[in-house]
Amino acid sequence: xxxxxxxxxxxxxxxxxxxxxxxxxxxxxxxxxxxxxxxxxxxxxxxxxxxxxxxxxxxxxxxxxxxxxxxxxxxxxxxxxxxxxxxxxxxxxxxxxxxxxxxxxxxxxxxxxxxxxxxxxxxxxxxxxxxxxxxxxxxxxxxxxxxxxxxxxxxxxxxxxxxxxxxxxxxxxxxxxxxxxx
Numbered sequence: 001x002x003x004x005x006x007x008x009x010x011x012x013x014x015x016x017x018x019x020x021x022x023x024x025x026x027x028x029x030x031x032x033x034x035x036x037x038x039x040x041x042x043x044x045x046x047x048x049x050x051x052x053x054x055x056x057x058x059x060x061x062x063x064x065x066x067x068x069x070x071x072x073x074x075x076x077x078x079x080x081x082x083x084x085x086x087x088x089x090x091x092x093x094x095x096x097x098x099x100x101x102x103x104x105x106x107x108x109x110x111x112x113x114x115x116x117x118x119x120x121x122x123x124x125x126x127x128x129x130x131x132x133x134x135x136x137x138x139x140x141x142x143x144x145x146x147x148x149x150x151x152x153x154x155x156x157x158x159x160x161x162x163x164x165x166x167x168x169x170x171x172x173x174x175x176x177x178x179x180x181x182x
Contacts, residue, residue: 002111003029003048007038009056017051024104035059039067047071047118049110054078065091073110132170139173142180
């Protein structure tokens, strides 16, 4: 579930947007009236969405955006006459006054995009360091020399052993080296 922080200068406006979002199934992690309150809340959360106004008591939206931790996006609620200033800077804008339907759909779309990015990030293979690469290469070389395998066959053998034993390739290479050296 995506965490949402609502940052509006008027507490009653922030609470009404929070209630509206919660009624529609979103998880609201906090309601703030200043940018500094929001930033301290964001430190507690991993990733999510910040819904804010153009101006808060202590900062402008652009200052808050510059301080957002990685993994957070911003939905800016802005009047139509200031909308042209805010467009084109990787911030989603919603012109006020807005319809509830537009707010809910925009928040839903942004939450789905954040979730897709999270899944994609988790599925990305982890980068190996040079020591791990050297270990795998050493295990392949040993397999190639002792068992007369090609480099590709040795690599496939390590992959299959890795899948069969439920370990990662580096651990499998370590096991092969330990077994073949004794």
